[in-house]
Amino acid sequence: MINAVITGVGGYVPEDILTNEELAKIVDTSDEWIMSRVGIKERRVLKGGKAMSYMGIQAVNDLIRKTGIxxxxxxxxxxxxxxxxxxxxxxxxxxxxxxxxxxxxxxxxQAACSGFIYLLETAANYIRSGRYKRIIAVAGDMMTAITNYTDRTTCPLFGDGCGAILVEATNESVGILDSILRSDGSGLPHLLMKAGGSAKMPSYETIDNHEHTVYQEGKVVFKRAVSEMADVAAEIVERNGLKKDNIDWIVPHQANMRIIDAAARRLEVPIEKVMVNIQRYGNTSSGSIPLCLWEWESKLRRGDNLILAAFGAGFTWGATYIKWGYDGDDT
Known part of the structure; x- marks a missing residue:
């Protein structure tokens, strides 16, 4: 049987940092307010007229350099x-x-903040087909490009960043072993960009109304994210016969520290086994999970059991079970 295994991780975050204190000069907020509600201290911002592909190029070049392919x-x-x-x-x-x-x-x-979970299953299935042996999967977002800095409820949340992974074929019992992907289109009005697509073309009015930025009904999204992320993570754990003691790492989408805590409690996994970098990078959407893998790579060991989970616009959500394929110290 052909399995798809991650054999390398690359990443990139911009150098420029936007702190909560700096954000408080732009909009009515404070470091205390942001930290208490979402757990974010600062976020990265891509400047200099660069676009999302720039981050992807840097992440892939990092991956190529580290793996030597x-x-x-x-x-x-x-x-x-x-x-x-x-x-x-x-x-x-x-x-x-x-x-x-x-x-x-x-x-x-495109699956919004669930993008990396959907991406993993897509890349893995190309490998499992037997027709492809080496795929690079890139996930990242330039969220500051679509953030409304007059909206105090959403502008503290988002940052920029990108990760890249190498997915290859193996006959061993490691790799991307299982995924559960879900969606619910009734979530449309609660989290979206209202204009810019074929449903509502760009105009002076849409620009004046900030309709090319993230619109979110925070309470609705928070409630669904907590329940769906925790439930789907628990489902994939049970489906694969795992117990809390043999889960080595939980890798949640970095949307909100309270959502991350809820998922960890549901799986009865101590926070020390949960990858968390939201305090430094904010919500980088599809980039958040691969950036965690990038930062924690040196701590990962062959055979480690990882549970990845995410929730995003759509609504979309899902979870992935990975048995890690190499010792991080080997990179």
Whole structure:
């Protein structure tokens, strides 16, 4: 049986930092208010006229450098993002070309903050088909490009960042072993960008009304995110016969510290086993989980059981069970 295994992780976050104190000069908020509600201290901001693909290129170059692969050996580049450079072409085609992966197919997928979970299953199935042996999966967002800095309820949440993973074929019993993907389209009015698509074309009015930025009904989204992320994580744990004692790491989407805590409590896993970087990066949407893997890579060991879980607009949500394939110290 062919399994799909992660064999390397790359990442990138911009150098520029926007602290809560700096944000409080822009909008009516405070460090205490933000920390108590979402657990974010600062976030990264991509500046200099750069776009999302720039972060993807940096993350993939980091991955290629660490793994030592030849770029032209990559057969596919798939990118999960909600903030691509353009409506078309896909960011993946820009990233693959600029990183030398010029024999690869390339396309984007969009599942908002659940993007990396959907991306993992997509990349893994290309490998499991037996037709492909090496795929690069990129996930990231330039959320500050679609943030309304006059909205005190949403502007503290988001930051920019991107991760990239190498997915390869193996005959061993490690890798991306199971996924559960879910959606509920009734969530549309509660979390969306109201304009810019074919449903509502850009106009002076939509720009004046900030309809090209994130709109979120926080209480509704919070309630669903807590229940769905915790439930789907518990479901995949039970389905694979895992117990709390043999879960090595929980890797949740970094949306809100209270949501992360709720998922950990549901699985009865101590917070020390939960990857958390929201305090430094904020919510980077599809980039949050791969950035956790990037930061914690040196601590991961072959055979570690990882549970990944995310919730995003759509609504979309899901969980993935990974048995890690290599010792982080080997990178």
């Amino acid at each position: 030849e770029p032209e050996s990559v057969e596919g580049v798939i990118c999960a993002t909600s903030t691509g450079d353009y409506h078309f072409p896909p960011a993946a085609s820009i990233i693959s070309y600029q990183t030398g992966c010029r024999k690869a197919f390339a396309f984007d997928l």
